[in-house]
Amino acid sequence: MRPVSTERLLSLRALPVFGLLPIKDLNLIARYTSDRQFRAGAPLHAANEVLDRIQILTHGQVAVSKNGERQRVDSAPIAIGLFPVLAQSAVDYETTAITRVRAVEIDGRRLGDLFDDYPRLLLHAIQQVAQGLVSTSSTRVDFAVRGSSLEEVEEPPPGHLNIVERLFFLRKILPLDRISIDALASIARQLEPADFSADETIWHVGDRGDELLVVLRGVVEARKDDGQCSRRDRPGALGGLEALAGVPRWYDLVARTPVEALRLRVDLLIDAFEEHTDMGLDFLAFLATIALELTDLVAPPPDDSANRDPVLLAAPSLDALREELDPQQPPSDGATLPDLPPAPPSEPA
Numbered sequence: 514m515r516p517v518s519t520e521r522l523l524s525l526r527a528l529p530v531f532g533l534l535p536i537k538d539l540n541l542i543a544r545y546t547s548d549r550q551f552r553a554g555a556p557l558h559a560a561n562e563v564l565d566r567i568q569i570l571t572h573g574q575v576a577v578s579k580n581g582e583r584q585r586v587d588s589a590p591i592a593i594g595l596f597p598v599l600a601q602s603a604v605d606y607e608t609t610a611i612t613r614v615r616a617v618e619i620d621g622r623r624l625g626d627l628f629d630d631y632p633r634l635l636l637h638a639i640q641q642v643a644q645g646l647v648s649t650s651s652t653r654v655d656f657a658v659r660g661s662s663l664e665e666v667e668e669p670p671p672g673h674l675n676i677v678e679r680l681f682f683l684r685k686i687l688p689l690d691r692i693s694i695d696a697l698a699s700i701a702r703q704l705e706p707a708d709f710s711a712d713e714t715i716w717h718v719g720d721r722g723d724e725l726l727v728v729l730r731g732v733v734e735a736r737k738d739d740g741q742c743s744r745r746d747r748p749g750a751l752g753g754l755e756a757l758a759g760v761p762r763w764y765d766l767v768a769r770t771p772v773e774a775l776r777l778r779v780d781l782l783i784d785a786f787e788e789h790t791d792m793g794l795d796f797l798a799f800l801a802t803i804a805l806e807l808t809d810l811v812a813p814p815p816d817d818s819a820n821r822d823p824v825l826l827a828a829p830s831l832d833a834l835r836e837e838l839d840p841q842q843p844p845s846d847g848a849t850l851p852d853l854p855p856a857p858p859s860e861p862a
Contacts, residue, residue, distance in 0.1 A: 521546055524569040524617040528592050529645055530599075530638035538634060542619075545627055549618045551610040557593065560607040564597040565621045573614030579606045586611060598624070599642075599801035628794060632787040639786065639793060642800045643758035649807050650754075651763045656807075657735040658745035666748045668730045673706050679775070686727065686750050688799035696789040700782065704775040709768035720762045722755030724778050731772030736765040744769060753779075 522543045525531045531542060549568065551557060557568055557575060570589035577584045584606065597604050598621040628635035650656040669682045679701040680694070687697075704727065709715055715726065715733065732746045745751070755762055756779035786793030 520571055521548065521617050524571050524590065528567070528569065528595055530595070530641045533641065534634070534637060538631075538637075541631070542627060542634070545623045546617050546619050549616045551614040551616070553610055553612050555610045555614075557608040557610065557614070557616075558604070560605060561603050563601065563603045564594040567595050567598050567619040567621065567624070568593045569617045569619075571615050571617060574611040575608050575614060576611050577606050577608055589614070596801040596804045599638075600798050600805060602802065602805065625794060628797075629790045632790055632793070635790060635793045635797065636783060636786060639757055639797050639800065640759060642797065642804065643754050644760065646800060646803055646807070647754050647758045647760055647763065649804075654735050654737045654741040654764055655743035657764050657766075658733065658743050658751060659749075668748055671730075673773070674729070674775075676701055679704055682729075682748075683727075686748065688795060693789065693792075696785055696792055700777065700785055703781045704777050707774045707776045709772040709774070711768060711770050713768045715766040715768060715772075716752070716762050717765050718762055722752060722758075722760060722762050723780070724776050725753045725756055725782065726751045726766075727775040727777060729773045729775065731774075732769040733772060734767045734769045736767060737763075750777075757783075 522536075522539055525534075525539050525542055525546075531539060534542075551573075558564060560579070569592045570587075572589050574586055574588045575591075575593070576586050593608055594604070598619075601621075628638070666682075666685050669678060674682060676698070680697050683697055683701055707726070709731075716722075718738065727750045728745070728748055730748065732744055733751070734742055734744045736742045751766065752762070786796065
């Protein structure tokens with residue numbers, strides 16, 4: 514394989530799903546990218562288009578417009594279309610080159626192939642997106658109890674569920690369209706019953722977030738020190754974002770009535786993602802969908818980036834990243850890194 518240009522490699526740092534990967538993995542992903550150029554006035558994508566490519570601008574400026582009205586101007590380096598591609602969803606804005614634009618492009622289908630071939634990259638992406646969501650949503654305690662299901666779910670039959678009942682219940686609450694029965698049964702067998710009495714604290718702020726709580730029936734309430742609280746009186750899986758992100762709980766969770774639930778250790782779910790990559794890809798798409806929804810849920814910061822949303826993500830400067838990778842190497846767009854062999858798929862994440 515030919516060496517990958519430093520600019521193409523470093524441009525991947527614009528993507529939070531890849532930014533913290535070791536250089537050998539960035540080098541591997543960079544081989545799935547291509548260089549693109551756009552003249553001033555050329556569209557990068559149209560409104561209502563289902564994006565199938567992520568574009569990382571390395572030079573130039575673009576205008577982001579909705580309904581024919583310009584919303585803002587963004588300058589390189591910046592990444593466009595990450596979450597729409599992962600969520601396989603359409604966008605309601607269009608992006609047009611203002612100046613001559615150079616970009617590094619990743620085809621969404623090839624990215625899916627890459628995740629399928631190298632599950633450790635998929636697990637890294639899930640963790641990074643989950644961390645970003647926790648950071649973004651931690652001001653909204655109502656987000657903590659929204660659950661994993663995109664639709665309302667009825668309570669399961671009374672009493673603790675047998676393996677078959679667990680399986681069908683999990684299929685309803687987990688956002689996994691392509692999960693196999695074998696994979697789902699493997700998860701269902703690992704669930705452990707967990708009952709809580711009224712007013713019992715399920716977890717505190719700062720507790721280790723290493724499991725999901727699947728609420729079967731009862732009312733739970735999330736509380737923050739600033740006085741915010743939000744209740745959930747429907748079944749669903751809670752606490753998954755912190756568990757996948759590997760960060761502590763950022764709210765107290767209390768049983769307001771007697772609660773029947775099941776616990777699932779997050780490492781068991783991660784093992785299932787690694788073994789069944791379709792399942793992991795579906796979950797990553799679900800997280801990306803949440804990220805897009807947060808654009809409307811979370812108040813923007815009061816600065817000049819107030820209109821920026823999770824679809825467009827700023828990156829560090831390329832010169833700063835070159836210095837980070839090789840302090841002895843002067844900035845040069847044509848520099849290359851050694852050709853590194855890809856690690857075997859079985860290497861741990």
